[in-house]
Amino acid sequence: MVENNNTKISAKDVDVFYSEKQALNKISMDIKEKEVTALIGPSGCGKSTFLRCINRMNDLIEICKVTGSIKVDNEEIISSSTDVVSLRSKIGMVFQKPNPFPKSIFDNVAYGPSIHGLADTKSDLENIVITSLKKAGLYNEVKDRLNEPGTSLSGGQQQRLCIARAIAVNPEIILMDEPCSALDPIATAIIEELIDELRLNYTIIIVTHSMQQAARVSQKTCFFHLGELIESGETNKIFTNPDNTKTQDYITGRFG
Amino acid sequence: MFFWSIVLILIGIYSSYIFGKSRIKKLVYSTNLKPKSQYNYHAQYVLSWCLLPALIVYFSWAIFEEQIIQNLILNSFEYVEGAAYDYGLLLAEIRNVANNIDFSDGKSQEIINAAAQYKSLKLTSQISFYISIIIIMVLGSLYAVRKINIQFNAQDTIEKYIKYLLIFCSSIAVLTTIGIIFSLIFESFRFFSQVSLFEFLFSTEWYPFIPIREGQAAAEGSFGAVPIFAGTFLVMIVAMCVAAPIGLFTAIYLSEYASQKVRKTVKPLLEILAGIPTIVYGFFAFVTVAPFVKSFGQSIGIDASPTSALAAGLVMGVMIIPFISSLSDDVINSVPQSLREGSLGIGANKAETIKKVILPAALPGIVGAFLLAISRAIGETMIVVVAAGTAANLTANPFENVTTVTVQIVVALIGDQEFDNPRTLSAFALGLVLFVITLSLNVLALRIVKKYRERYE
Numbered sequence: 001m002v003e004n005n006n007t008k009i010s011a012k013d014v015d016v017f018y019s020e021k022q023a024l025n026k027i028s029m030d031i032k033e034k035e036v037t038a039l040i041g042p043s044g045c046g047k048s049t050f051l052r053c054i055n056r057m058n059d060l061i062e063i064c065k066v067t068g069s070i071k072v073d074n075e076e077i078i079s080s081s082t083d084v085v086s087l088r089s090k091i092g093m094v095f096q097k098p099n100p101f102p103k104s105i106f107d108n109v110a111y112g113p114s115i116h117g118l119a120d121t122k123s124d125l126e127n128i129v130i131t132s133l134k135k136a137g138l139y140n141e142v143k144d145r146l147n148e149p150g151t152s153l154s155g156g157q158q159q160r161l162c163i164a165r166a167i168a169v170n171p172e173i174i175l176m177d178e179p180c181s182a183l184d185p186i187a188t189a190i191i192e193e194l195i196d197e198l199r200l201n202y203t204i205i206i207v208t209h210s211m212q213q214a215a216r217v218s219q220k221t222c223f224f225h226l227g228e229l230i231e232s233g234e235t236n237k238i239f240t241n242p243d244n245t246k247t248q249d250y251i252t253g254r255f256g
Numbered sequence: 257m258f259f260w261s262i263v264l265i266l267i268g269i270y271s272s273y274i275f276g277k278s279r280i281k282k283l284v285y286s287t288n289l290k291p292k293s294q295y296n297y298h299a300q301y302v303l304s305w306c307l308l309p310a311l312i313v314y315f316s317w318a319i320f321e322e323q324i325i326q327n328l329i330l331n332s333f334e335y336v337e338g339a340a341y342d343y344g345l346l347l348a349e350i351r352n353v354a355n356n357i358d359f360s361d362g363k364s365q366e367i368i369n370a371a372a373q374y375k376s377l378k379l380t381s382q383i384s385f386y387i388s389i390i391i392i393m394v395l396g397s398l399y400a401v402r403k404i405n406i407q408f409n410a411q412d413t414i415e416k417y418i419k420y421l422l423i424f425c426s427s428i429a430v431l432t433t434i435g436i437i438f439s440l441i442f443e444s445f446r447f448f449s450q451v452s453l454f455e456f457l458f459s460t461e462w463y464p465f466i467p468i469r470e471g472q473a474a475a476e477g478s479f480g481a482v483p484i485f486a487g488t489f490l491v492m493i494v495a496m497c498v499a500a501p502i503g504l505f506t507a508i509y510l511s512e513y514a515s516q517k518v519r520k521t522v523k524p525l526l527e528i529l530a531g532i533p534t535i536v537y538g539f540f541a542f543v544t545v546a547p548f549v550k551s552f553g554q555s556i557g558i559d560a561s562p563t564s565a566l567a568a569g570l571v572m573g574v575m576i577i578p579f580i581s582s583l584s585d586d587v588i589n590s591v592p593q594s595l596r597e598g599s600l601g602i603g604a605n606k607a608e609t610i611k612k613v614i615l616p617a618a619l620p621g622i623v624g625a626f627l628l629a630i631s632r633a634i635g636e637t638m639i640v641v642v643a644a645g646t647a648a649n650l651t652a653n654p655f656e657n658v659t660t661v662t663v664q665i666v667v668a669l670i671g672d673q674e675f676d677n678p679r680t681l682s683a684f685a686l687g688l689v690l691f692v693i694t695l696s697l698n699v700l701a702l703r704i705v706k707k708y709r710e711r712y713e
Contacts (some may be wrong), residue, residue, distance in 0.1 A: 057597060060517060089603030099594035102617045111612065112602040162598070169602055 006033040008173065008203045009054060014068035014078070016049050016058065016227075023049045025227045027068070031220070036195060038202045038214035038235065041224035042250065047207045049174050050224070054205065055091040056084050092142070092166030092202075094183055100150030100165075105142050107235030108150040108161055110132060113168035123197040128168055136164035137194050156187025163194065167202070174198065176206040180213065193219050211251055215239050223247045259313055261389065268393040276302025279401050281552055289406045291550050296686075297410035304417050305400035311393040312348040317385050325377045332373065350374055408692065440691060443684035450678045451479045454684060458482065463650035464668065464679040479682055482687070489660030491644060493631045494569025494654055495576060499629060502573075503580025504622065510581070511588040523582065530578040534638040540570035541643035553655045560655035561645065568644035569654065572633055579629040587621030587705075588614060620704045623664040627701035631694040637662035661690045 009031040016024040024046045031037050039047035049058065056077065069239040070078050072242035077087055089112070100108050109129040113119075129146075131140035138160040142153070150161050161177055166174055176195070180188040195204060195217045208214050214221055215235060222232035223244075231244045242248045275300040284291055291298070326347055346367075353363055353371035404410070420540065448456070459480025506526065510519050546567035553560025560566075591614050599609040615622070645657035646667055668683035 026412055055601060057601065059599065060593075060597065085605050087603075088601055093597070093599075093601035094596055095597060095601075099592065099598040101598065101613050103597060111599070111604075115602070115604050115608050115612070132366050165598070165602065 007031070008033040008072075008073065009205075010071045011050075011053075011071045012071075014050065014053060014070060015065065016046070016053065016067075016157065017065045018061070019063045023227055024053075027229050029222060029229060029232055031203065031205060033203050034199060034201070034207060035220055036199050036218040037220040037222065038218035039205065039207045039212050039222050039224060040211060040250075041230075045234060046227040047222075048177055051177055051205060051207050052174070053078070054175060055088050055093055057093065059084065070168075074199060080179040089169050090171055091095070091173045091175060091239065092169065092171035094159070094166055094174065094176045094179045095181050096160050098143045098162050100153070100158050100161050102149065102151060105133075105150050105153070106146040106148045108170045109164050112165060116169055118169065119124055129164075132164040133161075133169040135167055135198070136160045137190065137197075138164055151183075154187070156183050157186070157192060159183060160194065163191075163198075173203045173205070176204065178207050180210060181209060188213070211239070223250060225250070260386070260645070264386065264389060265310050265314070265393075268310055268390075268397075269303055272306035272393070272397040273299045273303045276401060276404065283404070283406055283632055287406055291406050292409045293411040298404050298408070300414050302397050302400040303402070304414070305396040306393045309396040310389055311331040313385075313389050313392050317381075320375075320581065321381055321385075325374065325381065328377060329374055333370055336364075354378075372374040380389035380654040381635065398653055398679055437691070440684055440688045443681055444688045446676070447678055447681035447685040448682070450673065455479060456481050460650050462664075462684055464664075470667060477679060479678065481661075481686065483648040483658055484543075484661055484664050485689075486650055487644070487648065488660040488662075489641060489653060490565045490636055490652065490658055491569045491572060491600050491660055492630060494566055495572035495633045495646075496626070496630060498570055498573025499576045499580050499633075503577045503625075504584055506577065506581040507584035507588055508610060508615075510585045511604065512614070518647075519642060523585065526578045526581055529575070535573050535642070536574065536636040539573050541567050541639050545571050546643055549655070558653075558655050561657045563643055563645040563657055563664065564655050565644055565658040568640045570643075571643065572636055572639050575636070575639065576633055580625050581631060583625035584618070584622050587618045587625060590618045591623070604697075620707060622699040624705035627697050627704070631697040631701070634660075634697075635662065635690065635694050637666065641666055663688050665690075 006237075007030045012028045013022055014027040015022065027050055033197055039048050039051060047204060053066050053070060053224045054072070054077075058066055066078055068078060069076060072087070072090070076082070100110060103111070105233075106129055109132050110119075113125060113128045119128055122212045130139060133142065140147075141157060142161075144156075150158065154160060159182075163174075163179075180191050183191065192213065195206065198204060199219075206217065221235040221238040222234065223230045223238065223242075223246075225246055231238060231242055231247045238247060239251055242251065277295050279302070280291060280295050309687055329341060329347070329350060331384065333346075349363070350370045351374065353367060354612045456479055460482045461478040461480045462483050463478045510523060513523065542563070546563055549564055549567045549570070550560045550562055553564075595613050595617060596609060599613045600606075604612070638692040642661045642662050642672050644663065646658060646663055647657045648659050648664070649656055651658065665686050667684040668680055668686075
């Protein structure tokens with residue numbers, strides 16, 4: 001395992017409110033570069049909400065209010081002056097349910113690069129698409145049918161297409177919100193393998209309900225409960241010898 | 257007769273209900289068993305066996321009574337030999353005398369006799385009506401009560417009756433539609449027996465002026481529907497030029513940019529537009545828009561007529577804005593949020609997301625909304641009657657007078673003309689073609705919308 005100490009994301013006292021209801025309470029954590037950090041916890045504990053703070057996706061929810069500080073590469077992002085578009089192009093996101101656009105496989109991946117003007121010529125764009133598909137481990141399966149609609153792929157392939165779409169814009173961070181919860185075990189295994197490879201180049205934060213998955217893919221684990229960060233640390237430690245009894249109870253399946 | 261039969265039937269309903277309920281209660285009391293269905297269902301069962309036969313008797317009386325009495329009168333009438341009779345007139349005379357509407361002075365003896373007979377027959381009929389309705393209600397209730405017992409599943413039976421009632425109601429709408437279609441087709445056939453289909457569909461001359469009365473000198477009419485359909489499409493295109501962009505942009509604003517609060521206020525307001533009676537739009541078009549169009553035309557050097565395709569089309573466009581905006585808004589809203597998040601998550605801004613992801617995804621639904629709006633525009637009557645004119649011009653100039661299918665139908669049917677001349681009948685042929693066009697547009701629109709729905713649900 002490559003150890004490093006570069007902090008990529010640093011959250012401090014993050015509070016999130018949905019109208020009056022507080023969803024996150026004083027969350028502070030550091031996320032290291034080129035590692036997989038898993039956010040675990042029972043449903044409704046705020047782990048997805050936290051994830052969506054990092055790329056300001058909560059802006060889409062009118063009633064949602066975020067306070068506190070999150071720094072990405074030492075730049076504050078919870079501020080009205082943040083350039084959300086460039087932030088999001090730096091932070092890719094993969095969602096719970098595969099959500100390919102109703103376009104061809106090629107156009108799905110080419111979407112990001114073309115809106116950000118990453119490719120000057122058509123062959124540049126093709127290169128980006130092919131490289132991204134290769135990185136997402138999908139290229140061999142779809143190379144003969146790049147013009148077919150993305151929705152015609154199987155669920156696992158669709159999810160890898162979404163990963164390819166996310167990495168096509170050269171992000172540094174990839175957020176994954178329960179990326180395997182809609183997939184069967186085989187597709188899940190493929191995605192998990194892929195996450196392990198992607199770790200070499202990207203900082204990955206993954207929300208998951210499956211503790212085995214967190215144990216398999218992550219180096220760091222954060223346990224959320226009722227909007228609070230109960231414990232965070234090395235995955236090995238969290239799963240073998242947690243400090244907090246709540247964490248202990250959760251990972252041994254006593255609640256949640 | 258109407259009032260008292262209603263009273264009678266209501267009494268029957270009430271007493272059969274009570275009757276049924278007391279019967280099942282008594283049964284339960286005497287056997288001490290739990291009935292399969294609740295008391296109410298048994299009572300309702302008896303009630304329906306009382307009500308349904310009564311209604312059948314009532315309606316068959318209403319339909320056949322007069323017919324039978326008339327036949328009896330005409331059969332026993334003392335015809336004067338050698339005289340010519342118009343049965344309709346004769347019956348009217350007899351009825352008038354019987355009802356004292358016309359004084360019987362100066363009427364011949366046989367008519368007075370027939371009137372007396374008519375009166376007595378009417379009385380007999382009424383008495384026998386009341387008697388038979390009472391008997392049938394009693395018999396029905398008795399039959400139902402005999403079937404009631406502890407084991408009887410009245411609930412299921414009532415459920416079945418309700419299903420039949422619902423089927424009956426829905427079939428009325430369907431049968432009416434079929435009836436209308438058939439009458440359209442038959443009358444159109446009569447039209448096409450006098451005017452060739454080829455002329456109707458392809459000739460560009462529409463002069464439906466034919467001799468209205470026999471022997472009247474008039475030019476031979478000509479029935480080429482091309483200018484009429486051209487006019488219809490011209491008005492429709494003007495309307496869509498107004499409604500499509502405004503409606504679509506409104507929908508995009510409402511579903512993507514407006515806050516919940518704005519959306520909740522603006523959407524119902526827009527839908528009020530759809531509630532304005534079209535004749536109100538019509539005089540708005542005629543009084544306000546048409547003169548404006550005329551003066552505007554003059555200011556740019558085009559000679560505009562006081563009623564024009566442009567005036568009618570503009571107002572019709574405003575009328576169908578809510579159709580397009582409301583339907584498109586629903587369609588855009590039903591594009592899954594995950595697609596928006598997917599696009600925004602890559603760093604696309606709102607406009608890019610709408611243009612490249614939302615609209616393509618919603619396109620089939622939007623096309624469906626447009627088609628529904630078009631078929632509404634084509635079928636619209638009042639605005640064009642008032643504001644577009646009646647002259648069948650074959651023109652692409654929206655400043656000119658044009659006429660539409662619906663206007664020509666109105667023109668053909670007003671005034672007193674005989675029902676077998678081609679001018680009147682042309683209304684049915686035009687109606688048939690219009691019906692085929694709007695029906696196929698609707699079917700197409702619904703299919704597109706449905707296909708779209710399946711993709712995301």
